Amino acid sequence: MTELPGPKSRELFARRNSVVSAGVSTAFPVFIERAGGGVLVDVDGNSLIDLGSGIAVTSVGNASPKVVQAVSEQVAAFTHTCFMVTPYEGYVQVCEQLAELTPGDHAKKSALFNSGSEAVENAVKIARHATGRTAVVAFDHAYHGRTNLTMALTAKNMPYKHKFGPFASDIYRVPTSYPFRDAGVDGAAAAARAISQIAVQVGTENVAAVIIEPIQGEGGFVVPAAGFLPAVADWCKANGIVFIADEIQTGFCRTGDWFACDREGVVPDLITTAKGIAGGLPLAAVTGRAELMDAVHAGGLGGTYGGNPVACAAALGTIATMRELDLAGAARAIEETMTTRLRAIASRHPAIGDIRGRGAMIAVELVKPGTTEPDAALTGAIAKACHAQGVVVLTAGSYGNVLRFLPPLVIGQDLLNEGLDVIEAAFDQLAA
Structure with missing residues (x-):
């Protein structure tokens, strides 16, 4: 509905910066108004695809x-x-x-x-x-x-x-x-x-x-x-x-x-x-x-x-x-969807050095092609590009070069694939 973050989120973020410690970081400064089923709706009316689950917390959704x-x-x-x-x-x-x-x-x-x-x-x-x-x-x-x-x-x-x-x-x-x-x-x-x-x-x-x-x-x-x-x-x-x-x-x-x-x-x-x-x-x-x-x-x-x-x-x-x-079974289905799509992306982009994880806990490690040298800059750029298109992804790794995906276990396959489309487009744009 707006650019991300939108005007209301920017206004709230300014208020946040005036009263919240700078030591508390924010990965994606959009303020959420309601959420559920893998969708976050912000104060500007934007619907975001949640592939982070509040860092693996809202596995059953945000309002089960x-x-x-x-x-x-x-x-x-x-x-x-x-x-x-x-x-x-x-x-x-x-x-x-x-x-x-x-x-x-x-x-x-x-x-x-x-x-x-x-x-x-x-x-x-x-x-x-x-x-x-x-x-x-x-x-x-x-x-x-x-x-x-x-x-x-x-x-x-x-x-x-x-x-x-x-x-x-x-x-x-x-x-x-x-x-x-x-x-x-x-x-x-x-x-x-x-x-x-x-x-x-x-x-x-x-x-x-x-x-x-x-x-x-x-x-x-x-x-x-x-x-x-x-x-x-x-x-x-x-x-x-x-x-x-x-x-x-x-x-x-x-x-x-x-x-x-x-x-x-x-x-x-x-x-x-x-x-x-x-x-x-x-x-x-x-x-x-x-x-x-x-x-x-x-x-x-x-x-x-x-x-x-x-x-x-x-x-x-x-x-x-x-x-x-049977959300353990749902996690296994998420793994099948995600790893299949991510392997297809990796076949075109050698910056993906490794795809790993289990269930709905999947990651890709990004490196300089042909090496194991971490590429934290590309990782951050891809995460930022996903955020700009309304997909919440997280980064991790001792070297800051891992994209990690933690979708809620109740996410629908259509929504999951829509999020993966955005991830794929980000790789095609930035990792070519």
């Missing part, structure tokens, strides 16, 4: 009927009491669902929080308390959050860590499996490389936990080679180390399974979830082996808003929607 109904009923009843003071059933119901859905058939318990960073922080607390050890191992290209401890776990300096130190201590980083940049290194070899470095540089007996994203998010949707995750998990089990799967971005049907660990039969000791769990409301969880979750003394876990009743209601509506609509 079951979520809206559950939240409305809960708000009318009460908005808060604090579960640590006077509990309520919704919190228990969410924990029951998590015990059923997360990998493994062992006894499980959960604790609920507000954000992915909080979930990761508490998973580390639990692992350290339960093992009596302190060292925590993370991986290259990892992203685990923006709090002090999770910044230490995160690999990328800019914008997440720059000038925010010193960070939490006893955090160590080892190489991951990155098939596009690991020519000839299979999953078993990559795991052996990481394990050897841990043993030499940290000491196996000192490690409380190893934390990993089964598919890395901000790192560029890096899918480790087959066998890497099981080998690391088995080594942890053999050495009394807590294996933490950070499924904050990959969880809740995003990768075509309920959880990314399911694909290779990996059963984590602790799993962290957030993002897609509650249809857009802030909720996060740590779920794990009952004996680990119970190792912490009473009062050692919690938070004023953790497991807020309205967010719990949203989570129950979200999970019900995922079950009813």
Whole structure:
């Protein structure tokens, strides 16, 4: 309807700049008025195709009927009491669902929080308390959050860590499996490389936990080679180390399974979830082996808003929607459509060095043709061109050279293909 951003969005952005910290960035300065089903409508009346889902949050859409109904009923009843003071059933119901859905058939318990960073922080607390050890191992290209401890776990300096130190201590980083940049290194070899470095540089007996994203998010949707995750998990089990799967971005049907660990039969000791769990409301969880979750003394876990009743209601509506609509299956259908189209684009544009991901978590890594040299400039230009045509895409990667696509799992195939048409046109214009 207008150029993007339109006049009303520009006016609001000027107001935003006068009162919102410059430290809070905005990728695409259009102000949204309503949204749903993969479409964002801005204040100027423009309809945008959403291939970002609020960074993998609105998997069931921005106003899913079951979520809206559950939240409305809960708000009318009460908005808060604090579960640590006077509990309520919704919190228990969410924990029951998590015990059923997360990998493994062992006894499980959960604790609920507000954000992915909080979930990761508490998973580390639990692992350290339960093992009596302190060292925590993370991986290259990892992203685990923006709090002090999770910044230490995160690999990328800019914008997440720059000038925010010193960070939490006893955090160590080892190489991951990155098939596009690991020519000839299979999953078993990559795991052996990481394990050897841990043993030499940290000491196996000192490690409380190893934390990993089964598919890395901000790192560029890096899918480790087959066998890497099981080998690391088995080594942890053999050495009394807590294996933490950070499924904050990959969880809740995003990768075509309920959880990314399911694909290779990996059963984590602790799993962290957030993002897609509650249809857009802030909720996060740590779920794990009952004996680990119970190792912490009473009062050692919690938070004023953790497991807020309205967010719990949203989570129950979200999970019900995922079950009813088979959104894991929908993610697999999205993968088929996207990878087919993207491979056709890559056949004409050698700047696409790699197409990877799983389910509705797909990425392309852009490089200087014939090399593995990252091309962040082209990545940014293509994202900007897509935005100008009303398609919301995101960038990622340690080198800023990855376009990542996270469409809502309820997006229609016609709308998805329309968005891919715009992406294809951007490549034809800019990558020739």
